[in-house]
Amino acid sequence: MNLLLPGMYFAADTALHRLDPRVKMGAAMALMVLPFAARHPIGHLLAVGLVGAAAVLSRAPWRALLGTLRTVFWLSFFMFFFYFFTTPGRPLLALGGVRVTVEGLLAGALQVYRLCLLAVVAALLTYTTSPLQLTHGLEAMLSPLARIGLPVRELGMVLTVALRFVPTFFEEIETISRAQRARGVDLSSGPPWQRIRNTVPVFVPLFLSAIRRAEELAVAMEARGFRSQPHRTRLYQLTLTRADAIAALIVLACGTIGVLIR
Amino acid sequence: MHIRVESLTHIYARGTPAERVALRGVDLEIEPGERVGISGPTGSGKSTLVQHIAGLLTPAAGRVLLDGVPAHARTPEARARRRQVGLAFQFPEAQMFEVTVFREVAFGPRHLGLNADEIAARVRWALEMVGLDPDAFADRVPFALSGGEMRRVALAGILALKPQVLILDEPTAGLDPRGRADILARLRAWQEQTGATFILVSHHLDEMAGLVDRVVLLADGQVVADGPTRHILGDGDRLRSVGLSPPPGVVLLEALRAAGWPVRTDALVIEEIISEIVRCIER
Amino acid sequence: MPTPFIQTRALEYTYFAEDGRAIPALRGIDLTVGRGEFVALVGPNGSGKSTLARHFNALLLPTAGEVWVDGLSTADPRQVQAIRQRVGMVFQNPDNQLVAGTVEEDVAFGPENLGVPPAEIRRRVDEALEVVGMTAYRHHPPHMLSGGQKQRVAIAGALATRPHCIIFDEPTSMLDAEGRRQVLQTVRQLNAxxxxxxxxITQSMDEAALARRVLVMDGGQIVRDGPPEEVLEDPEVEKLGLGQPFAAEVARRLRERGVPLPSGLLTVEALVAALTETHRSYAVGLPG
Structure with a gap:
């Protein structure tokens, strides 16, 4: 696993780790929208600047952050060529029936930049925010919906447990694939139908293990007094600090400027 | 098969914050038919090392040679060598997925391209080897078996490959004492019958004592000791220094020695321990 | 006899297998465990150990008979939370009992469920992590810990509800020697x-020898109940295939070879002390 996968949190004590999850999630949303909403280069500069600053503050290793771009590699690839070949404008090159344009080149590059920024922002959020904090933040942001009957806390619990087991399942997939390879399956060669069939020895054990884990976890949670009911309290109460206020203001200001400037 | 590990280095999650060096320049040579124990505390790299020997991982540096061929290479020669290495992972029953015990054990042999008769013969042989009656078990659903029976089925699935090198990673973990002793006795019988190379990964040093002739100790990704079983397992201080518990017999004899008894401290199996104490008393 | 903490009367538990057969897992258990006791529960696989233990914090309810914890009946749904606060459980697989993404958030899970105020949760989490020696790892995600460390986090999670009792269901069977040592040391410390x-609950007779009382189960019944010195060397108990503590086995074989040794030697220390005494008397009896 050479990626900072979504859900991969890295415990550290940086300014970005300490921010309130609601602020971070709000800011992340703003930073994901900004590259799409901005019309003027200054808007994009602000977006890149903020993401860059956040990356520095998070002290995430740059190699790991660049690694996250792999998650959007294929999507970027197709987006680029789609825009590259379909955008009308000044001709750059004509080969046979295919004509490419300067505008196409720019539009393709713009899509790639947007996707990359999206990936980095998502990675920074999960890297600096523990799964439980993400859940708390999400619950806090969704809490108005609890009044119309949405089981927000239960959803939060489901999310917490799911995120907790993401790394476990990735490790398990690795281990099971290796173990089956040790039994003679070659998972990465043969015709496509063969390869699909070869995933059965990996996914059946993974699925069974997931069921077993879920059963055991349910017993353990029950033994620890978990019930689906609203009387739970929290170790962390979300409280906004001055740093949160400053961060929120900076993102808000940059976002507003970035969107409004034409 | 001759196994040669040359300055092998392995790094997990390279380039991420979770990066961890699991092996640092390991050198090791194992001759055909040797019985070798590999031990070390959790995280010492023992599981990583045997997965390299089975050609399942790509080294960050160094290499593993199976009869002179790099174990992880994507060549037909390397693939042929890898097929001669059977590796049972920790808790191997977690990899079962078939609907009957027969199909589960036959899974490996089927991938060797054997015909149906040969496969059936191997499944019978392997089930008998692990102490399960083929007639009673072949058609049962693996997941309805007891924990000990599932372990045996999983091990049979590896034995059915008839490997020249058998590697077992903690084969008795989580079993009750009676099951442990029985499985180990059967694996030993298998080794004596086939003369295959036998590599046992375990931190249960007392179990290892009667099964292997040589022990390799790993700590923090490096080989810290390698020698005859008695020599390595009889040295309680060295074992403790790398974070392992010496076999209980060694602990007992060391305590007697500390109390002034003129005992040897490297007796490993219980008969030997008793004789040693009786010898001192009768002097 | 200390004040009773857990009591069962004529406890029976029957469940139905997939093919519809009724399987009696517990068959008439009468048991009293006193406050502050250290009890080991041993027996072959399928003898009912875990099933019995799960009655002690209302995870299972009796088919017949009754269970009281600290005077509260487990059959009363209003008392379930109070019982689970008093009795914590630590299970075999360290991976499948940790809920949250970091150590301290996991330890907080129990008190959160009980509605403990945040400041108090903080205090309990810190205390519990201190007791098991995991304070330095408070911000780590569980998958970055060793098996022994995960089990200590699970113990801290149980401690954070301020229980009177903790049930350990084969807590060391998936651990290496070092993890085993850490967990057993913590278990003894909690009691002492x-x-x-x-x-x-354990498969290891050496671990059972640490307790001051050993219960042996077989076929859903308690077949032996007494101090480890009496129970673990009992030939009837050995017939169940549970093995013996290492020191007891050495002592037995030495006795067979004519070395006079008292019974009840369950630890290496006890055996060495007894042998040294015998050896001296040999030395005195020898000429010259």
Whole structure:
């Protein structure tokens, strides 16, 4: 696993780790929208600047952050060529029936930049925010919906447990694939139908293990007094600090400027 | 098969914050038919090392040679060598997925391209080897078996490959004492019958004592000791220094020695321990 | 006899297998465990150890008979939370009992469920992590810990509800020697220093020898109940295939070779002390 996968949190004590999850999630949303909403280069500069600053503050290793771009590699690839070949404008090159344009080149590059920024922002959020904090933040942001009957806390619990087991399942997939390879399956060669069939020895054990884990976890949670009911309290109460206020203001200001400037 | 590990280095999650060096320049040579124990505390790299020997991982540096061929290479020669290495992972029953015990054990042999008769013969042989009656078990659903029976089925699935090198990673973990002793006795019988190379990964040093002739100790990704079983397992201080518990017999004899008894401290199996104490008393 | 903490009367538990057969897992258990006791629960696989233990914090309810914890009946749904606060459980697989993404958030899970105020949760989490020696790892995600460390986090999670009793269901069977040592040391400390009632389910007779009372189960019944010195060397118990503590086995074989040794030698220390005494008397009896 050479990626900072979504859900991969890295415990550290940086300014970005300490921010309130609601602020971070709000800011992340703003930073994901900004590259799409901005019309003027200054808007994009602000977006890149903020993401860059956040990356520095998070002290995430740059190699790991660049690694996250792999998650959007294929999507970027197709987006680029789609825009590259379909955008009308000044001709750059004509080969046979295919004509490419300067505008196409720019539009393709713009899509790639947007996707990359999206990936980095998502990675920074999960890297600096523990799964439980993400859940708390999400619950806090969704809490108005609890009044119309949405089981927000239960959803939060489901999310917490799911995120907790993401790394476990990735490790398990690795281990099971290796173990089956040790039994003679070659998972990465043969015709496509063969390869699909070869995933059965990996996914059946993974699925069974997931069921077993879920059963055991349910017993353990029950033994620890978990019930689906609203009387739970929290170790962390979300409280906004001055740093949160400053961060929120900076993102808000940059976002507003970035969107409004034409 | 001759196994040669040359300055092998392995790094997990390279380039991420979770990066961890699991092996640092390991050198090791194992001759055909040797019985070798590999031990070390959790995280010492023992599981990583045997997965390299089975050609399942790509080294960050160094290499593993199976009869002179790099174990992880994507060549037909390397693939042929890898097929001669059977590796049972920790808790191997977690990899079962078939609907009957027969199909589960036959899974490996089927991938060797054997015909149906040969496969059936191997499944019978392997089930008998692990102490399960083929007639009673072949058609049962693996997941309805007891924990000990599932372990045996999983091990049979590896034995059915008839490997020249058998590697077992903690084969008795989580079993009750009676099951442990029985499985180990059967694996030993298998080794004596086939003369295959036998590599046992375990931190249960007392179990290892009667099964292997040589022990390799790993700590923090490096080989810290390698020698005859008695020599390595009889040295309680060295074992403790790398974070392992010496076999209980060694602990007992060391305590007697500390109390002034003129005992040897490297007796490993219980008969030997008793004789040693009786010898001192009768002097 | 200390004040009773867990009591069962004519406890029976029957479940139905997939093919519809009724399987009696517990068959008439009458048991009293006193406050502050250290009890080991041993028996072959399928003898009903875990099933019995799960009745002690209302995870299972009796088919017949009754179970009281600290005077509260487990059959009363209003008392379930109070019982689970009093009796914590630690299970075999360290991976499948940790809920949250970091150590301290996991330890907080129990008190959160009980509605403990945040400041108090903070205090309990810190205390519990201190007791098991995991304070330095408070911000780590569980998958970055060793098996022994995960089990200590699970113990801290149980401690954070301020229980009177913790039940350990084969807590060391998936651990290496070092993890085993760490967990057993913590288990003993909880009983000796904090005065908690401890029930330890185990496959290892060496671990059972640490307790002051051993219960042997077979076929859904308690077939033996007594101090380890009496129970663990009992030939009837050995017939169940549970093995013996290492020191007891050496002592037995030495006795067979004519070395006079008392019974009840369950630890290496006890055996060495007894042998040294015998050896001296040999030395005195020898000429010259």
């Amino acid at each position: 220093e904090l005065g908690l009632t401890v029930i330890l």
